[in-house]
Amino acid sequence: xxxxxxxxxxxxxxxxxxxxxxxxxxxxxxxxxxxxxxxxxxxxxxxxxxxxxxxxxxxxxxxxxxxxxxxxxxxxxxxxxxxxxxxxxxxxxxxxxxxxxxxxxxxxxxxxxxxxxxxxxxxxxxxxxxxxxxxxxxxxxxxxxxxxxxxxxxxxxxxxxxxxxxxxxxxxxxxxxxxxxxxxxxxxxxxxxxxxxxxxxxxxxxxxxxxxxxxxxxxxxxxxxxxxxxxxxxxxxxxxxxxxxxxxxxxxxxxxxxxxxxxxxxxxxxxxxxxxxxxxxxxxxxxxxxxxxxxxxxxxxxxxxxxxxxxxxxxxxxxxxxxxxxxxxxxxxxxxxxxxxxxxxxxxxxxx
Amino acid sequence: xxxxxxxxxxxxxxxxxxxxxxxxxxxxxxxxxxxxxxxxxxxxxxxxxxxxxxxxxxxxxxxxxxxxxxxxxxxxxxxxxxxxxxxxxxxxxxxxxxxxxxxxxxxxxxxxxxxxxxxxxxxxxxxxxxxxxxxxxxxxxxxxxxxxxxxxxxxxxxxxxxxxxxxxxxxxxxxxxxxxxxxxxxxxxxxxxxxxxxxxxxxxxxxxxxxxxxxxxxxxxxxxxxxxxxxxxxxxxxxxxxxxxxxxxxxxxxxxxxxxxxxxxxxxxxxxxxxxxxxxxxxxxxxxxxxxxxxxxxxxxxxxxxxxxxxxxxxxxxxxxxxxxxxxxxxxxxxx
Numbered sequence: 075x076x077x078x079x080x081x082x083x084x085x086x087x088x089x090x091x092x093x094x095x096x097x098x099x100x101x102x103x104x105x106x107x108x109x110x111x112x113x114x115x116x117x118x119x120x121x122x123x124x125x126x127x128x129x130x131x132x133x134x135x136x137x138x139x140x141x142x143x144x145x146x147x148x149x150x151x152x153x154x155x156x157x158x159x160x161x162x163x164x165x166x167x168x169x170x171x172x173x174x175x176x177x178x179x180x181x182x183x184x185x186x187x188x189x190x191x192x193x194x195x196x197x198x199x200x201x202x203x204x205x206x207x208x209x210x211x212x213x214x215x216x217x218x219x220x221x222x223x224x225x226x227x228x229x230x231x232x233x234x235x236x237x238x239x240x241x242x243x244x245x246x247x248x249x250x251x252x253x254x255x256x257x258x259x260x261x262x263x264x265x266x267x268x269x270x271x272x273x274x275x276x277x278x279x280x281x282x283x284x285x286x287x288x289x290x291x292x293x294x295x296x297x298x299x300x301x302x303x304x305x306x307x308x309x310x311x312x313x314x315x316x317x318x319x320x321x322x323x324x325x326x327x328x329x330x331x332x333x334x335x336x337x338x339x340x341x342x343x344x345x346x347x348x349x350x351x352x353x354x355x356x357x358x359x360x361x362x363x364x365x366x367x368x369x370x371x372x373x374x375x376x377x378x379x380x381x382x383x384x385x386x387x388x389x390x391x392x393x394x395x396x397x398x399x400x401x402x403x404x405x406x407x408x409x410x411x412x413x414x415x416x417x418x419x420x421x422x423x424x425x426x
Numbered sequence: 427x428x429x430x431x432x433x434x435x436x437x438x439x440x441x442x443x444x445x446x447x448x449x450x451x452x453x454x455x456x457x458x459x460x461x462x463x464x465x466x467x468x469x470x471x472x473x474x475x476x477x478x479x480x481x482x483x484x485x486x487x488x489x490x491x492x493x494x495x496x497x498x499x500x501x502x503x504x505x506x507x508x509x510x511x512x513x514x515x516x517x518x519x520x521x522x523x524x525x526x527x528x529x530x531x532x533x534x535x536x537x538x539x540x541x542x543x544x545x546x547x548x549x550x551x552x553x554x555x556x557x558x559x560x561x562x563x564x565x566x567x568x569x570x571x572x573x574x575x576x577x578x579x580x581x582x583x584x585x586x587x588x589x590x591x592x593x594x595x596x597x598x599x600x601x602x603x604x605x606x607x608x609x610x611x612x613x614x615x616x617x618x619x620x621x622x623x624x625x626x627x628x629x630x631x632x633x634x635x636x637x638x639x640x641x642x643x644x645x646x647x648x649x650x651x652x653x654x655x656x657x658x659x660x661x662x663x664x665x666x667x668x669x670x671x672x673x674x675x676x677x678x679x680x681x682x683x684x685x686x687x688x689x690x691x692x693x694x695x696x697x698x699x700x701x702x703x704x705x706x707x708x709x710x711x712x713x714x715x716x717x718x719x720x721x722x723x724x725x726x727x728x729x730x731x732x733x734x735x736x737x738x739x740x741x742x743x744x745x746x747x748x749x750x751x752x753x754x755x756x757x758x759x760x761x762x
Contacts, residue, residue: 138662
């Protein structure tokens with residue numbers, strides 16, 4: 075990746091984020107069920123962290139928690155999200171919270187979603203954003219937006235003059251990124267930024283994310299179900315399953331030498347470009363839903379090839395392996411030799 | 427601009443064709459109603475205690491005003507008359523052109539029904555937004571239930587109920603008619619006050635009867651928009667609540683304009699039950715009278731007026747959408 079010097083040296087610098095013991099529950103007829111349980115995750119300043127998980131793993135809920143924006147009937151029931159220069163977001167309320175959103179933390183929606191008001195041009199919505207945040211020089215804001223869009227390869231003036239339905243998926247996504255950055259936020263959360271885009275556009279968006287991240291000196295969190303996306307952009311990778319982080323560490327390490335049986339399963343399920351299609355093996359079973367996540371023990375045990383007795387009763391704590399954190403009893407017991415050596419070797423080749 | 431002009435021309439051509447088709451259908455349906463105006467009148471006079479001979483003499487006058495010739499010839503006459511805005515002559519009011527009778531009745535319908543529609547639209551939409559925002563609370567539930575209840579009660583039941591309450595139980599409003607005969611018709615406080623007093627019950631009843639539909643439609647529309655991604659996106663960008671509220675309101679009210687345009691088209695249909703019950707001499711009242719009297723020309727005229735009004739309302743709604751919804755607008759540009 076080419077690293078260009080920062081185009082807009084902002085007053086702010088990339089903030090660090092420390093998520094601690096975060097638990098988010100959803101109110102259901104069966105009581106409050108956790109979608110995110112005791113998640114500890116640190117986003118070092120200036121890095122891109124990818125969170126990977128299947129649908130329903132709680133990754134979007136985790137992303138919304140960074141803005142204290144979990145939608146009812148959900149709520150953050152425990153834990154904290156400390157953002158440098160902002161404090162604990164979970165404690166923010168009302169106007170304070172509103173001002174933090176957009177100005178400190180930018181949020182980019184899934185590309186397939188319509189994140190723009192269909193009845194107003196992008197430019198008018200930009201002015202609404204400026205007025206909401208008390209921007210005095212609206213002309214400068216428009217100029218900044220035009221530059222940002224131009225930086226992403228679009229005709230800025232044209233995009234600002236367009237309605238949502240006049241833009242393609244890739245253009246909308248870039249407009250979304252512009253909205254997240256235009257107020258000079260230095261923490262950016264992207265929720266499924268490339269889902270529903272074609273391969274070429276995906277590649278373009280990922281390149282833009284990487285470049286803008288470097289240029290503006292951001293701390294970035296990318297939420298995705300696509301390991302390819304993470305491999306492409308993320309410095310660090312966290313794997314989420316059933317509302318818990320099961321493994322995290324530097325992207326390259328985790329992908330080339332997955333420790334947790336779920337991470338291994340995910341990598342094994344990817345069809346290879348070379349070799350037999352049969353080598354790709356889907357994980358047996360289904361991911362748990364809110365209602366079926368076990369309250370005690372390991373969340374992955376139903377589908378785990380390395381299941382042990384202790385998995386039934388005790389949740390595996392995250393244990394550090396060098397730069398890596400893994401939550402698995404079997405890994406701790408040194409049982410990984412039996413199950414996944416071949417897989418790990420295969421994945422290493424893939425990475426090389 | 428030429429695009430809109432061309433669209434308008436297309437609309438008008440289709441609208442006129444539609445009116446002609448409806449005129450034809452209603453002409454033949456009306457002529458197939460059993461009975462005829464003279465028999466109807468004769469019966470009525472007998473019921474009023476007139477002797478058969480006197481009644482026969484009285485009805486004989488009407489022959490002069492009835493259309494003559496075969497059904498085909500009558501149809502041809504009727505259709506050629508249409509192009510001169512000649513809808514024929516009413517037999518109930520011997521000699522008066524149908525257009526004049528309709529014009530007189532329209533005076534008593536358009537304003538009250540317009541007032542009732544706009545009142546219910548305004549209140550219903552505002553309450554609908556409130557019911558949507560507070561949908562998990564008791565007040566929201568109560569509002570939605572009030573909407574369902576009022577929407578479910580037939581207009582005539584509501585009208586009878588309102589009449590019973592406000593003219594008999596608590597006699598604060600007049601029972602019917604348009605104004606007290608005590609006052610000289612004209613632009614004076616007494617007459618206008620009396621007009622308003624007499625219009626209150628029909629207007630309020632009409633508003634109550636349609637309010638339920640508005641609140642339910644607006645509530646579901648707002649709930650849908652609130653669940654849209656762009657609202658959450660606006661929230662996550664830290665937009666002010668007042669701006670988000672405007673986003674919601676404008677997007678939610680859009681589909682309601684179609685319903686509003688159609689109900690404005692129905693202005694000329696009058697509120698049949700309400701006008702009958704409150705003895706208010708509007709178009710709905712006139713329509714019932716014309717059916718009872720087998721006044722073919724008047725019936726045809728009333729139906730035609732309703733048709734034309736709805737066609738025009740549809741055209742206006744369509745043009746209005748090109749102004750308020752950019753998606754419709756650019757669809758039009760793309761079509762050229």
